[in-house]
Amino acid sequence: MVSSVLRDARRIVVKVGSSLVTNEGRGLDEAAIGEWSRQLAALVRGDGGVPREVVMVSSGAIAEGMKRLGWVARPQEIHELQAAAAVGQMGLAQMYETKLREQGMGSAQVLLTHADLADRERYLNARSTLLTLLRLGVVPVINENDTVVTDEIKFGDNDTLGALVANLVEADALVILTDQKGLYTADPRRDPAAQFVHEANAGDPALEAMAGGAGSSIGKGGMITKILAAKRAAGSGASTVIAWGREPDVLVRLVDGQALGTLLVAPTQKKQARKQWMADHLQLRGAVTVDAGAAAKLREEGKSLLPIGMTAVEGDFSRGDVIAVRDEAGSEIARGLANYAAAEARLLCRKPSSEFEKLLGYTAETEMVHRDNLVLSVA
Ligand SMILES: Nc1ncnc2c1ncn2[C@@H]1O[C@H](COP(=O)(O)OP(=O)(O)O)[C@@H](O)[C@H]1O
Ligand SMILES: N[C@@H](CCC(=O)OP(=O)(O)O)C(=O)O
Numbered sequence: 001m002v003s004s005v006l007r008d009a010r011r012i013v014v015k016v017g018s019s020l021v022t023n024e025g026r027g028l029d030e031a032a033i034g035e036w037s038r039q040l041a042a043l044v045r046g047d048g049g050v051p052r053e054v055v056m057v058s059s060g061a062i063a064e065g066m067k068r069l070g071w072v073a074r075p076q077e078i079h080e081l082q083a084a085a086a087v088g089q090m091g092l093a094q095m096y097e098t099k100l101r102e103q104g105m106g107s108a109q110v111l112l113t114h115a116d117l118a119d120r121e122r123y124l125n126a127r128s129t130l131l132t133l134l135r136l137g138v139v140p141v142i143n144e145n146d147t148v149v150t151d152e153i154k155f156g157d158n159d160t161l162g163a164l165v166a167n168l169v170e171a172d173a174l175v176i177l178t179d180q181k182g183l184y185t186a187d188p189r190r191d192p193a194a195q196f197v198h199e200a201n202a203g204d205p206a207l208e209a210m211a212g213g214a215g216s217s218i219g220k221g222g223m224i225t226k227i228l229a230a231k232r233a234a235g236s237g238a239s240t241v242i243a244w245g246r247e248p249d250v251l252v253r254l255v256d257g258q259a260l261g262t263l264l265v266a267p268t269q270k271k272q273a274r275k276q277w278m279a280d281h282l283q284l285r286g287a288v289t290v291d292a293g294a295a296a297k298l299r300e301e302g303k304s305l306l307p308i309g310m311t312a313v314e315g316d317f318s319r320g321d322v323i324a325v326r327d328e329a330g331s332e333i334a335r336g337l338a339n340y341a342a343a344e345a346r347l348l349c350r351k352p353s354s355e356f357e358k359l360l361g362y363t364a365e366t367e368m369v370h371r372d373n374l375v376l377s378v379a
Contacts, residue, residue, distance in 0.1 A: 001007060001172040002071075003257060003258075003259045003263055004257060005172075005239045005241070005263060005265065006173055006175070006241060006255050006313065007052075007053065007253040007255060007256065007257035009128075009171075009172035009173040009255070010050070010052055010053065010172055011052070011053045011054075011055075011110075011164050011169060011170070011172050011173075012043070012052055012053070012054050012055070012079060012135070012171060012173050012174075012175060012255075013054075013055045013057060013162055013169065013171045013173070013174045013175070013195075013231075014040070014054060014056050014058070014175045014177065014251065015056075015057040015058075015161075015162030015164040015174065015175070015176045015177065016036065016056070016058045016059065016060075016135035016177045017059055017157060017158065017159075017176070017177065017178045017245075017314065018059040018060055018062070018158075018176055018181040019176055019178060020179050020202060020228050021059055021060035021092075022060050022063035022064065022243075023065075023232075026067070026103060027064055027067035027068075027091075027166060028063075028091060028092065028095055030374045031367035032245065032246065033095050033096060033099050033370075034099045034102070036099075036177075036245070037096065037099035037100045037103050037105070037220060038261075039100070039249065039250070039251040039252050040054050040056065040098075040100065040102065040103075040105070040139055040366070041100065041103035041105045041133070042140065042250065042251075042252055042322065043251060043252070043255055043313070044105060044137060046092065046152055046186040047252075047256065048256075049256070050175075051257060052281065053134040053137070053339070054139055055130065055134070055140050055142065055165055055169060056096070056139055056140065056141045056142065056165050056301060057118055057142045057143070057158055057161055057162040057165055057173070058092065058096065058141055058142070058143060058158075058232070059143065059158045060088065060092045060143075061085040061086075061088035061089040061092050061146060062074070062081055062084045062088055062146070062153075063081070063084065063086045063088065064087075064089075064091045064092055064316065065084030065085055065087035065088025065089070065091075065101070066084050066088070067088075067222075068087050068088060068091065069083075069084060069087060071084065071085030073103075075095050075269055075346045078150050078225050078352055079310050081146070081153050081296060082146050082147055082153060082277065083086070083151070085144075085147070085153065086142065086147055089111070089143060089146075091225070092141075092143065093109045093141065093226060093355055094370070096141045097109075097141075097298070098137075098232075101155055102135050102140055105138070105139055106125045106136070106137065106138040106139070107134050107138060107140075107141055107142065108123045108138050108139070108140050109141055110126070110129070110130065110133075110140045110141070110142045110189075111142070111143055111144065111145035111150045112126060112142060112144065112145060112161065112162065112165075113144060113145050113148060113152070114151075114152065114161070114164060114165075115150070116219050117164045117167075117168060118262075121318075123168065123320075124318075124319065126168060127145070127169065129171050130168065131169065139294070141196065142161070142165060143158070143161075143248065144161055145157060145308065148203040149245060154201060154274075155355055157225045158229065158351070159176060159225040159226045159228070159229035160229055162174055162229055162233075163230070163232035163233040164232070166232075166233040166238045167232065167233065167235065167236040167237065167238075170237075170238075170270060170274065171233070171236075171238045171240070171260050172237075172238060172239075173230065173238055173240070173241065173269060174230070174233040174238050174239075174240040174241075175240070175243065175254060176226050176229065176230075176240060176241070176242045176243070176248065176340065177243055177245030178226070178242060178243075178244070178245060178258070179244070179245070179246075180223075180244060181196065181243070181244075181254070181261060182197065182198075182241075182242045182243055182244070182260075182261040182262030182367035183197045183207065183210060183211065183226070183227070183242055183262040183264075184196055184197065184202075184210065185197060185210050186210060187211075187223070187230050188223075189360070196262075197208070197210070197262050198259065198262065198263065198265045198267070199259075199262070199264075199265065200262070200263075200264055201232065201264070201265055201267055202231050202239065202240055202264035202266050202267070203231040203267065203349065207227045207230075207264070208216055208228075209222070210227075210229055211223035211224040211227045214306070223242075226242050226266075228308055230242070230264035232353060233266065234264070234265075234266035234273075236270065236273050236274065237268055237269050237270030237271070237272065237274065237379060238270070238324075239262040239263065239264060239265050239266045240262070240263075240266075240344075241254060241260070241261045241262065241263050242262045242344060243260050243261025243262070244260075244261065244266070247260055248262075265312035265349070271372060274372070274373070275375045280321060283322065284315075284322055284324055284335070285315055285316075285317035285318070285321035285323060285338075286313070286314050286315020286316065286317035286321065286323045286324075286338070286342055287313075287314045287315060287323055287324040287325070287326055288309065288312065288313050288314070288323060288324075288325055288326070288345060288368065289306070289311050289312040289313075289314075289326050289327070289328060289330075290305065290310055290311065290325055290326070290327065290328075290333070291309050291311055291328065292308075292327070292328065293309055293332055294306070294308075294309025295309075295327040295328075297309070298325065298333050298376070299333055299376065300328065303371055304368075304369060304374065305334075305336070305355075305367060305368045305369040305374065306327055306350060306353070306366065306367055306369040307340075307348035307351055307353075307368045308351060308352050308353075310348070310350065310368060311349060311350065311351045311357075312341055312344065312349065313345045313346045313349060313367060314342075315336055315342055316342050316354060317341060317342045318338075318341045318342075319339060319340060319341050321335055321337070321338050322335055322337060323335070323336065323337075323338045323369070325369065325374075332377045333377060334369075334374050334375060334376045334377055335374070335375050335377060336369035336370075336373045336374035336375065337366060337369060338368065339365040339367060339368055339371040340364070340368060343359055343370060346357045347360065348360075348368070352365040357367060
């Protein structure tokens with residue numbers, strides 16, 4: 001069976017769980033991390049196909065920290081878990097750095113919390129950093145910033161973080177590698193009659209019933225967090241594959257179109273999902289008025305809004321905020337994400353892109369609102 005979801009994906013988030021990266025609790029599995037690094041490098045180079053952008057979300061800090069501290073049992077005390085994560089993260093980052101460098105790849109450590117991604121400014125900063133790293137061909141290796149949070153550490157869930165990162169970078173796909181071949185109709189450790197699920201719709205409520213509680217003692221999230229992560233990733237149009245991380249060449253074969261693991265399909269396309277999200281969730285922070293020429297380009301040709309067509313700017317918005325685009329009569333034409341803050345936009349009104357650097361001191365996008373981030377308003 002061939003699946004086009006991963007074959008067509010250009011930007012992919014790969015999440016590796018604790019149960020896998022630590023090889024049943026015996027510290028980090030160097031050979032496995034070497035294997036994934038080799039495959040990530042092949043994906044980024046585009047061996048035998050097109051180059052992909054990949055972000056790695058990897059657990060393993062607590063397990064590696066426990067080993068380094070000589071602890072056999074997982075501590076109950078939250079601050080001890082945090083301390084173990086801080087110790088272990090050194091080893092985790094070091095191992096990815098070494099293994100990716102051996103493949104000729106640059107890597108970068110990024111530590112995030114869920115709260116970082118709920119804060120608009122931090123969200124935009126994390127997004128810009130990650131997109132810049134991807135443009136530079138560097139593989140970001142992400143984990144939770146366990147020092148500053150306790151909720152996530154209690155639950156031990158990097159699946160949610162993987163989904164949030166997929167939303168953040170607008171990935172086409174999220175690949176969750178774990179210690180099972182994929183999702184079964186019940187926990188295969190407990191129910192030998194459990195059937196394998198090849199494909200389902202992400203967000204189908206029936207899936208949540210199949211995913212019992214947490215699995216191993218090392219990782220704690222279990223399959224339910226993977227199902228919820230797939231639902232969340234689908235919110236920005238990314239489909240999810242849950243697959244066995246020790247399947248030979250798993251990543252390479254997935255992007256080759258082989259149907260490995262469980263595919264949880266996002267019901268809406270990436271572009272549609274983004275537009276829906278903008279239309280539903282965001283508050284207007286300002287507006288720009290455009291001349292008749294720009295209004296026609298937007299309404300009739302679905303083009304991006306360029307500053308040269310703008311005549312006035314209202315409000316005090318920042319880059320990344322949602323603004324309205326109005327015609328000279330004051331009717332709303334569209335809403336979209338501003339590439340420039342209000343103060344910059346005022347300087348750019350009526351100006352061609354060749355003058356942006358002189359006016360702002362730097363060059364960024366040529367559009368005020370890119371067409372991918374623009375939703376036409378219903379007349
Ligand atoms: N329906 C299910 N299908 C597959 N695995 C399940 C299911 N329900 C629960 N599990 C358990 O979830 C475990 C994987 O979760 P977890 O140990 O948290 O992995 P990771 O560390 O990779 O996030 C499996 O080993 C399995 O026992
Ligand atoms: N961030 C922590 C724990 C995260 C965790 O265990 O998550 P998961 O792999 O989803 O079970 C770590 O690196 O050990």
